[in-house]
Amino acid sequence: MMNELQKVIESFAFDGEVVKTEPFGSGHINETLLLTSKKNTQYILQKMNTYVFTDPQGLMENVFGVTEFLKKRIVEQGGNPNRETLTFIQTKDGDLYYNGPEGAWRAYRFQSDLMALNAARSPRDFYASGKAFGRFQALLGSYPAETLHETIPHFHDTPARMKQLHEAIEKNASGRLETVKEEVEFALAREDSSAIVMDLQEQGVLPLRVTHNDTKLNNVLLDPETGEGICVIDLDTVMPGQAIFDFGDSIRYGASTAAEDEKDLSKVQLDLELFDAYTQGFLEGCHNVLSPAEKDLLPTGAWMMTLECGIRFLADYLNGDVYFKCDYPEHNLVRARTQFKLVQEMEEKQDQMQAIVAKY
Ligand code: ADP
Ligand code: GN1
Ligand code: MG
Numbered sequence: 001m002m003n004e005l006q007k008v009i010e011s012f013a014f015d016g017e018v019v020k021t022e023p024f025g026s027g028h029i030n031e032t033l034l035l036t037s038k039k040n041t042q043y044i045l046q047k048m049n050t051y052v053f054t055d056p057q058g059l060m061e062n063v064f065g066v067t068e069f070l071k072k073r074i075v076e077q078g079g080n081p082n083r084e085t086l087t088f089i090q091t092k093d094g095d096l097y098y099n100g101p102e103g104a105w106r107a108y109r110f111q112s113d114l115m116a117l118n119a120a121r122s123p124r125d126f127y128a129s130g131k132a133f134g135r136f137q138a139l140l141g142s143y144p145a146e147t148l149h150e151t152i153p154h155f156h157d158t159p160a161r162m163k164q165l166h167e168a169i170e171k172n173a174s175g176r177l178e179t180v181k182e183e184v185e186f187a188l189a190r191e192d193s194s195a196i197v198m199d200l201q202e203q204g205v206l207p208l209r210v211t212h213n214d215t216k217l218n219n220v221l222l223d224p225e226t227g228e229g230i231c232v233i234d235l236d237t238v239m240p241g242q243a244i245f246d247f248g249d250s251i252r253y254g255a256s257t258a259a260e261d262e263k264d265l266s267k268v269q270l271d272l273e274l275f276d277a278y279t280q281g282f283l284e285g286c287h288n289v290l291s292p293a294e295k296d297l298l299p300t301g302a303w304m305m306t307l308e309c310g311i312r313f314l315a316d317y318l319n320g321d322v323y324f325k326c327d328y329p330e331h332n333l334v335r336a337r338t339q340f341k342l343v344q345e346m347e348e349k350q351d352q353m354q355a356i357v358a359k360y
Contacts (some may be wrong), residue, residue, distance in 0.1 A: 004102040009097045011091050012107045015041050026118060026218065027234065028324045034110060042110035042154040043089060046101050052323060053236060057106035058149030060096035063106075063235045065147060066140070073139045083111070114230055115223035119259065123277035124227055125217075126254050130278040131181065132220045132229025133212060133246055136286020141289060145240045148199070148210070155213055155237055156245050158194040158308045162187075165311050168318035175320055180333065186340050187311050197242060197297070197304055205293050206274050211241035217254040229281075243294055244301025247282050251275060251302035252309055256342055261334050268338050270345040275302075276356045283360045299353035303346045310339030 008019050016039035024034035024044065032045040048056050067088065089107040090310065092100050098104040120126040154160040165187060169177060177184075193248035200206040212219075212232060219234040253260060255274040258267040283290070313336035316323045321332055346353065 008098055008100070008102050008105050009035065011093070011100075011105075012089050012094050012194055014042075014089065014107070015039055017252070018043075021045075025116065029236075030156065034319075035107075036181070038302050041114050042138045044108040044110050045105060046107070047105050048236075050104055053151055054108075055149060055151065056097060056099065056106075058238055059151045060106060062148055062151060062238055064096055066143070066235055066238050069143055070139055071138075082109070083114075086233055087234065087302030088233065101191060109217050111221050111231060113223070116218040116221055116233075119219050120217060120254055122275060123273055125222065126274050127277040127281040128227055128229040129217050129220045129254065130229075130247075130250060130281025131285040132222075132232055132281075133215045133250060134282040135229075136212055136232040136285075137209065137243060137246060138285060138287045138289055140238075143210045145210050147207070148239055150239055151237055152239075155239065156241055156305070156308065157198060158304055158311075159198055161308050161315075162191050162194050163309050165315045165318075168315040172318060174320040175317055176333075180314065180336075183310075183314050183336055183340060184331070186343075187307070187314060190307055190343070194304070195306065196300060200293070200297070201242065205242070206242060206297070206357065207291070207294075208240040210238065211243060211246045213237035213239055213241050215247070215250040215253075217250065237349075242301065243286070243290055244297050245305055247278075247298050248303070248305035249309075250278055250282070252306040252339070252342065254278065255302075256338070258338065260338055261331060262338055263334055265337060265341045268341040268345075268350055270342060270353075272349065272352055272356065275353060276359075279356055280360055295357060297345070298357050299350060302353070303343060306339050306342045306346060310336045310343060313339060 014037055016037035018035045018037050020036040022034050025032045029049045029052050033045045035045050050056060053059050063337045067085050070085040074084045087109040087282040097104055117125060214237045217303055218228050221231040221233060223230050255271050255278060257269045257271050262268055313332045317332035324332060326332055
């Protein structure tokens, strides 16, 4: 009898019989597999996390719309659309994804000549990722935002994330509340400042743009030879959002001197050289579409994304690790602590960050 994974694989229009299947990448949300066919073609097969993404059809319509749009823009600019954006593989029935008792699965062509990094090897890598995310946003500048499904409502609405933390504290589903008093206090001490960006958005000071919303370093593929940022991936959260949050989430993850789950907090600092490199790359990639207010608020975007991510890890720890993939029981708490350490670093280095932004 055919096992479940085989049945999923059979449903996609791959070129040649799949002969090898291996776990791949280090994303926190989806289950990612690398497939190799008899013809030596490789594919990424992903089981979408439907706890996180409750509308896989809407999500895949976004991915379809965005990749088709990007391909056209890339061709206009004389680029290679198959290299510079994701190409997904339809099912044999012509659907955007496979939906069955085995879950919701989608497949992409594997970009075997590009690489994803979990940490920048040098400021150059980080500059390159900034340029790619900036370009991504510039390319989507004329995308019809009203056609996008909101795949995760209130995704970067920090006050709403604060509310979720309050709910997690109240429920204390994991019974861990007693052990995280210090972290909870740290987060709640910043509650009053958590609405700054949403308020400016409501006042029309900060415009909504079509943004990526998950701009971790490992969500852009680089050319291993030239070091250039080529292809932005992980398009699941492309939605109307804040440009300063795309900037900020990259800084949160990539401008730290340590990994997101480093246990030794003395190793976790904000690296201003990396901050500088990313700022330069992002602004170049954006082609100066950002308003003076947006530029001025780039450091705030970094601070807010780091605080928000810390809150999300902490809330998930209290909820019993239902959202982010964890390798061990304290994983989410360790992650929350690195984020809060970075928040503190950003508060201390605010003037230096502002001076770097002013340079460009
Ligand atoms: P998650 O939402 O779990 O982060 P991603 O879509 O980011 O899932 O995929 C996880 C990892 O798989 C990426 O960080 C990258 O290393 C790799 N990956 C995903 N798609 C591709 C692709 N088309 N080509 C090459 N590598 C890919
Ligand atoms: C998740 O999917 P991945 O690993 O690229 C998360 C981001 C967080 C990040 C923290 C859909 O990103 O929002 O910032 O983990 N994605 C989703 O590392 O929640
Ligand atoms: Mg990812």
